[in-house]
Amino acid sequence: MDQHLDLDILARTELFRGAPEAVLRETQAVSFRKRIHAGDVLYRQGDPITSIYVVIVGRLCVTQTTPDGQRVIIRYLNPSEMAGYAAITGTESYPGTATAIDDVHLIGWTPKAFRKLMTDHSLIAMNALAVLGTRYQDIQLRLREIATEKVEQRIAHTVLRLAEQAGRRTSRGIEITLPLSRQDIAEMTGTNLHSVSRTMSAWETEGIVLSGRRRVTVCKLHALAQLAEQTS
């Protein structure tokens, strides 16, 4: 019965969308489950690659750390998303670190098993390709933003994206459901927590956002969008 549950779940993930049941069953047969607790590390930058996963429950944060210890947030992973893509692209070690934000359930495969699945069922390979293509475009956009925009604009774009990807309607506005410190936002936008704090304080004064300890709620979406788009 657990197996049946898995099949349903897999069928809804970005990697296995559209796969016939037989393929899903085969996929499930060579998979393993994994659970980690909030704050635990799923894999660490530089570790040899052992697995590729699909997130079932909970969220992860993928970061990279520079030689001198500065962190950059690469992306957040939600349920149904692939984690550890590097396993399928021939890389030797994980390029980033994945840390659990919540308690996380995953379904995983060895790179070898997954590669066999992709070889036998090109749909899976094509899905993986679509996923990577989308992520590539996402990061291109971020590169463009960080290369061309000023700090306030970058923060605006980042908060808007988070509101879209992890936002929940509340009476006061769109609450971002991720725990999000000033430091976190700084690590997404290439600045420091002080600049983020100043910017957000100013926004709070104008009623554009509400924010407290690791919480952000967007009240005036339109005003924020305007800040993000301003040519100035």
Next chain:
Amino acid sequence: MDQHLDLDILARTELFRGAPEAVLRETQAVSFRKRIHAGDVLYRQGDPITSIYVVIVGRLCVTQTTPDGQRVIIRYLNPSEMAGYAAITGTESYPGTATAIDDVHLIGWTPKAFRKLMTDHSLIAMNALAVLGTRYQDIQLRLREIATEKVEQRIAHTVLRLAEQAGRRTSRGIEITLPLSRQDIAEMTGTNLHSVSRTMSAWETEGIVLSGRRRVTVCKLHALAQLAEQTS
């Protein structure tokens, strides 16, 4: 005979490496050739996607332009590399613009034909996956650099990469074979031509590089690497 030439060429590209001859022949049969002149545009950001290509001769530069007209250089494409990956990831329109640096020869496919090739021969899909994975990691690195490093360091890293990817040994050092204006370097590093010019002038004074109109030669590779790595 042209066909035979094509097969040899295709066999050496990143997308078709390892494919048996029968597959290459099939691939070649549904391909078309295209030539464009230096300075011409292969595809433009926002255009509906019509083709995916492999570069045979010549080089391309892929850029993105912001709504307010600022350009960012995404990457350079060399012979054997794929151009127009978006065709295979389900995107509607090209996310960037590809401009020919030299006269360029390409082999191309319609997205439909290429998708059929990938479906029928998962090796091709896997190769495409490896290519995208590598590019994703490349751009992650650049994002990290631009997010954490100061301008001089970013320029150093960028010039080092260019020297590695497009460098030619000469008596004076490693000459970057791409025409490379200050503006170009600025568009790769998220700064402006003035800062690049100042930085490079300083380096020239110290004998680290030689540079002139759209030309850069790295003389003291080690010194440049040191500038790039400095924690300071």
Next chain:
DNA sequence: CGGACTTTTGAAGTAATTCAAGGGGAGTGG
């Protein structure tokens, strides 16, 4: 209630951009 973590804010300092002007090289056309 103590302690750790997060946020805020002023003040000082600095890196980088912007503004402005001029110089130099390559190629073109007379």
Next chain:
DNA sequence: CCACTCCCCTTGAATTACTTCAAAAGTCCG
């Protein structure tokens, strides 16, 4: 061959955006 023009590059000076430093206040949790 010379002169003209178009790019591209350089460099000072002024300005600004951002970071860094420093200190303090707020918030959550056990």
